[in-house]
Amino acid sequence: KNEVEQSPQNLTAQEGEFITINCSYSVGISALHWLQQHPGGGIVSLFMLSSGKKKHGRLIATINIQEKHSSLHITASHPRDSAVYICAVRFGETSGSRLTFGEGTQLTVNP
Amino acid sequence: DSGVTQTPKHLITATGQRVTLRCSPRSGDLSVYWYQQSLDQGLQFLIQYYNGEERAKGNILERFSAQQFPDLHSELNLSSLELGDSALYFCASRTGTGGYGYTFGSGTRLTVV
Numbered sequence: 001k002n003e004v005e006q007s008p009q010n011l012t013a014q015e016g017e018f019i020t021i022n023c024s025y026s027v028g029i030s031a032l033h034w035l036q037q038h039p040g041g042g043i044v045s046l047f048m049l050s051s052g053k054k055k056h057g058r059l060i061a062t063i064n065i066q067e068k069h070s071s072l073h074i075t076a077s078h079p080r081d082s083a084v085y086i087c088a089v090r091f092g093e094t095s096g097s098r099l100t101f102g103e104g105t106q107l108t109v110n111p
Numbered sequence: 112d113s114g115v116t117q118t119p120k121h122l123i124t125a126t127g128q129r130v131t132l133r134c135s136p137r138s139g140d141l142s143v144y145w146y147q148q149s150l151d152q153g154l155q156f157l158i159q160y161y162n163g164e165e166r167a168k169g170n171i172l173e174r175f176s177a178q179q180f181p182d183l184h185s186e187l188n189l190s191s192l193e194l195g196d197s198a199l200y201f202c203a204s205r206t207g208t209g210g211y212g213y214t215f216g217s218g219t220r221l222t223v224v
Contacts, residue, residue, distance in 0.1 A: 033212070033213065035215075040217075041199055041217070041218050041220065042113075042215070042217040042218065043201060043203075043215040043218070044113070044215070045212050045213055045214065045215065048212040086154065088154075097142065097144075097159065097166075097167070097205065098144065098156040098159060098167055098169060099144070099146075099154075099156065099203075099213065100156070101153055101154040101155075102153075103153050104153065
């Protein structure tokens with residue numbers, strides 16, 4: 001069982017729809033990251049969370065530390081949002097500062 | 112441009128060969144991380160350097176080695192290459208040991224034929 005679980009694995013939406021991607025993890029963490037990977041392969045860091053909620057444009061990320069769960073929301077989705085979204089966590093300091101990754105969610109937004 | 116530079120972008124080589132991947136971290140970042148992304152295993156941590164010293168090791172094969180130089184650039188050396196080593200290799204950098212974010216390079220796509 002992966003230490004970081006993402007759902008769904010694949011998601012297809014129509015332009016304008018509200019999208020939610022979920023991430024759960026098994027043990028306590030010091031930080032959780034949401035990453036975006038476009039078809040060209042490059043990875044962009046969207047958010048780093050240790051508590052609460054962050055918003056950037058149409059993207060919102062939330063984390064519930066007690067439930068060990070995070071969500072990434074995209075409002076008013078657009079075809080340019082099509083990408084793989086990856087949840088990554090940094091476990092406690094005894095694990096160093098490496099990231100452990102979920103398997104990613106492939107999002108396709110159709111016009 | 113993220114500020115983390117990886118070269119080369121693409122590399123095609125034969126089994127049994129040795130290659131070197133290079134990473135220049137974002138200016139001021141002391142930590143460099145190497146990750147491997149293969150189709151069957153997703154993104155996996157290989158190794159971390161901090162200010163020239165190895166800090167943590169992950170699922171790195173003995174055929175692979177890395178180092179970080181005084182100017183903070185890092186190299187990942189892959190030897191006795193096998194078909195299964197074909198993957199995207201990412202470098203990421205981070206400023207310090209506090210709760211800072213990571214900046215990823217654009218990756219090196221290695222194809223072993």
